[in-house]
Amino acid sequence: MNARKIREDLGRAKTSCQRNDLSRAIYLTISAFRELGGQNAPTDLRGDFRTTLAALASDPQYKKECGQALAYQPGKERELLALLINVYKELRGQEDQEDYETTLQRKLNLDRCLxxxxxxxxxxxxxxxxxxxxxxxxxxxxxxxxxxxxxRAMLEAGEYVRALGHVRRGLKVRPEDAELRHLAEECLRLRAQAGR
Structure with a gap:
């Protein structure tokens, strides 16, 4: 059991609640419970679990979607873990099921903007x-x-710095993307040439 990792996960979970990212908050809380390895939480970590679960329980989306009472009780860690796993699966299932019309409209809007x-x-x-x-x-x-x-559109228009910004945003999402890496090199090369 790594107490530091548990504290970090619980701290990040509270931050995710503040950013209205409930599924990430629940995922991080599950990670913290799993780090306990099936044991009860040590006394010095119970306050961290208590405040994180209170933040989750007071989240408007949690209240709307789940509504199940959520409070930390020493000795009930396994039950809480099972409950959170079920809630997480339900949330992920809802997120993953975007209906056809919504998907179509979203993609049309994306194409129009591009x-x-x-x-x-x-x-x-x-x-x-x-x-x-x-x-x-x-x-x-x-x-x-x-x-x-x-x-690529920015690069072709001679806007190397702006192009590089889009490349960097893309690489945050997909660091292994070969095309974006190639574009990054091209942007840096052209910017260096223009700077001469």
Whole structure:
């Protein structure tokens, strides 16, 4: 059992609650309970569990979706872990089931924003293009190619610094993406040439 990791996970879970990211908060709390290895929480960690579970229980989404009472009681760690795993599975199932109409509309909006951004770049308006690309990310779910599309459009318009920004955002989501890595190298090379 790693007490430091448990404290870190519980602290991150509380932060996730504050950021309205309930599924991440529950995931981190589950991780903390698992780190106990089936044992009861030591006395010095009980306060951490208590405050994190109180934050989860007071989360509006938790109240709406689950409504089950959630309070820490020493000796009930296994029951709480099982409860949180079930809640997490329910939340993930709801998140993963985006209906067809919603998906279609979201993708159409994403495409429209990307298209508008490219149009602004052709007109020599990179700031307006950036605004369109920022809006596109509101409709982004797992369309990883969008980052490369935005970066390539900026790169072709000679906006190397802006292109690099889109590449970096994409690499945060998919660090292994070969196309984004290639675009990053290209942006840096062209920026260095332009700086000469």
């Amino acid at each position: 298209k508008d951004g490219k149009l602004f770049l052709k007109q020599g308006k990179p700031s307006e293009a950036d605004t369109c690309f920022a809006e596109a990310l509101k409709y982004y779910k797992n369309e990883y190619a969008a980052f490369a599309v935005m970066a």
